[in-house]
Amino acid sequence: MSVNKKDIFASVQCFSTKNFDIRFIKQDDCEALLKVYSDKKSQPIFNSDNCHGDDFCYETIDRMNSAMKFWFESYEKRYFVRYAIVDRQTNTAIGTVELFTRFADDHFNNCIIMRTDLLSSYEKKEYISELTQIFIEHAKEYYEGQMIATKAISSAEDRISALLSLGFRKSDFSLIGFDGTEYNPKISKSDLTR
Numbered sequence: 001m002s003v004n005k006k007d008i009f010a011s012v013q014c015f016s017t018k019n020f021d022i023r024f025i026k027q028d029d030c031e032a033l034l035k036v037y038s039d040k041k042s043q044p045i046f047n048s049d050n051c052h053g054d055d056f057c058y059e060t061i062d063r064m065n066s067a068m069k070f071w072f073e074s075y076e077k078r079y080f081v082r083y084a085i086v087d088r089q090t091n092t093a094i095g096t097v098e099l100f101t102r103f104a105d106d107h108f109n110n111c112i113i114m115r116t117d118l119l120s121s122y123e124k125k126e127y128i129s130e131l132t133q134i135f136i137e138h139a140k141e142y143y144e145g146q147m148i149a150t151k152a153i154s155s156a157e158d159r160i161s162a163l164l165s166l167g168f169r170k171s172d173f174s175l176i177g178f179d180g181t182e183y184n185p186k187i188s189k190s191d192l193t194r
Contacts, residue, residue, distance in 0.1 A: 008142040009078045015138060017130045021086040022138075025071060025096065029084050032093040034064040041120035045159065047151040056117065071098075085118070085131065094119045097135055101144045107173035108186070112145035128162035136166070136189070149175075149188035163187050 006013075012024040025033075036042060037058040046056040058064045071082040080100035084093040095118035102113045114135055118127070139148055149171070152160045168189040174182035 005144060006142050008081055009075065012075075012081060012083070013138070013142075015134060016088070017134050019088055019127065019130060020094075021088055022083050022097070022131075022134065023086065024075075025068060025082050025084045025093075027068065029093040030061065030064050030068055033068070033084070033096065034058060034061055036093070036095050036117060036119045037064060037067070039120050042118060042123065045123065045153060045156050046117050047115040085116075087122075094122050097131070099135065099139055099143060104176065106176040107171070108147075108149055108175045108188075110144065110146050111188070112139045112143045112148040114139070114148055114150045116150065123156070123158055125158040125162045125165075128159050129165060132162060132166055147188050147190040149186050151183070152187045160187070163189075 014021065014023040016022070037046075037056055043055075043057045056067070058067060074080050075082070080098050082096050082098045085095040085097060086092065087094050095116065097117075098113075098115040100113055102108055102111050114132075116128070116131065116135070136148060139145070150163065150168075152163060154160075164187075166189065168187045171186040171188050173186065174184050175186055176182060
């Protein structure tokens with residue numbers, strides 16, 4: 001870790017935007033997050049690439065609890081941070097974002113991966129832009145990486161529009177999973193200075 005980066009695994013900072021508070025997940029988020037991960041409109045948009053077969057489509061509170069247990073353990077092992085995205089008006093979790101630096105033998109080596117999962121009613125350009133902008137700023141403080149990348153399927157028009165407006169570009173490269181699987185489509189931003 002370079003000297004100018006803060007250690008995210010020592011303490012997870014909370015931060016806010018106009019409409020959202022972003023903080024480390026809490027067990028109390030489980031019921032609200034089940035609404036997100038059982039949302040049939042959102043499920044196709046989730047980024048489950050290279051996640052050992054987990055598709056993030058959860059239908060029961062037990063399955064949601066199991067996923068959250070894994071997220072807490074992954075933080076303890078310093079693999080990734082899973083944040084809750086909380087609507088400031090309702091004080092309810094309406095999604096999550098996962099951030100980590102990926103090291104691999106492909107184009108997405110030394111890359112900050114951003115996985116954003118939202119309740120379908122929040123899958124709007126204005127919200128995605130607002131959230132992505134703060135995630136970029138936060139990522140630069142805590143994570144190594146020459147670029148930041150995420151997934152955006154072609155039907156996620158608001159997501160793609162928001163990302164392109166923030167300087168992301170569609171990638172011609174596949175992310176190669178631990179088992180050799182090629183994952184597309186990726187969208188990335190190499191200029192993390194703006």
